[in-house]
Amino acid sequence: MDTSLRHTLHKRGMRMTPQRQLVLDAVRELQHATPERICGHVQRVAPAVNITTVYRTLDLLEGLDLVRHTHLGHGAPSYSTRAHEHVHLVCHHCGDVTEVPPEELTDLIERMQERFGFVLDPSHLALSGRCRACAEPAGAAVEASGS
Amino acid sequence: MDTSLRHTLHKRGMRMTPQRQLVLDAVRELQHATPERICGHVQRVAPAVNITTVYRTLDLLEGLDLVRHTHLGHGAPSYSTRAHEHVHLVCHHCGDVTEVPPEELTDLIERMQERFGFVLDPSHLALSGRCRACAEPAGAAVEASGS
DNA sequence: TTAGGTGCAAACTTTTTGCCTCCGA
């Protein structure tokens, strides 16, 4: 399937393998999946594939800029493809993740680059805060529980 | 020292202890420190303090909204006080962290709230991208290493 | 006396490393 990946790998003296294809497919299919979930997904087709291989492959694919990982909340990093571009708003109260189009950040991206020379990556930012549901009753709830 | 913390704890049937004071002091002093580093700092004064206590205390202080943790890069989360407010630009190439004033995000914060009802927390965001050093030669470097 | 807090050790989770074997060019 992925002739371009095969080609890229070949140029570097690496090989295209079923495992690599499966991991890449899983990332594309799942989006925001943890290594563990990706592994589970791969194992439905090829049960022998080891989690170690998943980690190694994710690392490889990330190096080739085919996938990307972000730390959305706590522990588990989540992997996605570059094609799946959007901004994550992570509620640090309920953990909910809201996705918004990257265009929302255009101004910010320009400003950051101008002022700090920092090239923001619009595709996989994780912004934290409170989602609508948690923000609204927040003031009242905090007061109530606080006393 | 922290009479307000002592008071808050007392209201909840908890006690102020030297350990808690030391951990809070360490967080205030170090900023962006990992639990391990905080523990090390505390242990210079009180060597008997256990890392377990540091974790438990950080958890407690976070529940009281006195400290906050963010996942800046990989593994270790970093803890800061609310007073230490700024935006982190994390270079996902070299891992460097640039700090910029939270005012840079004012527009974005307003927009997110208006459009999505999401209340962004300006104090401890981690934005990813490439820092000036890594961004400038990026195009050339990638091409060069790619072939 | 009672309950909270701590230290210590062990368990647990997630990720990495070492090593050996297999397989394609």
Next chain:
DNA sequence: TCGGAGGCAAAAAGTTTGCACCTAA
């Protein structure tokens, strides 16, 4: 045959839990 890849197990890193003891109210 040579070196890249993968599987397995052990190690490492980070965090949590169980438990006994100590201490302030």
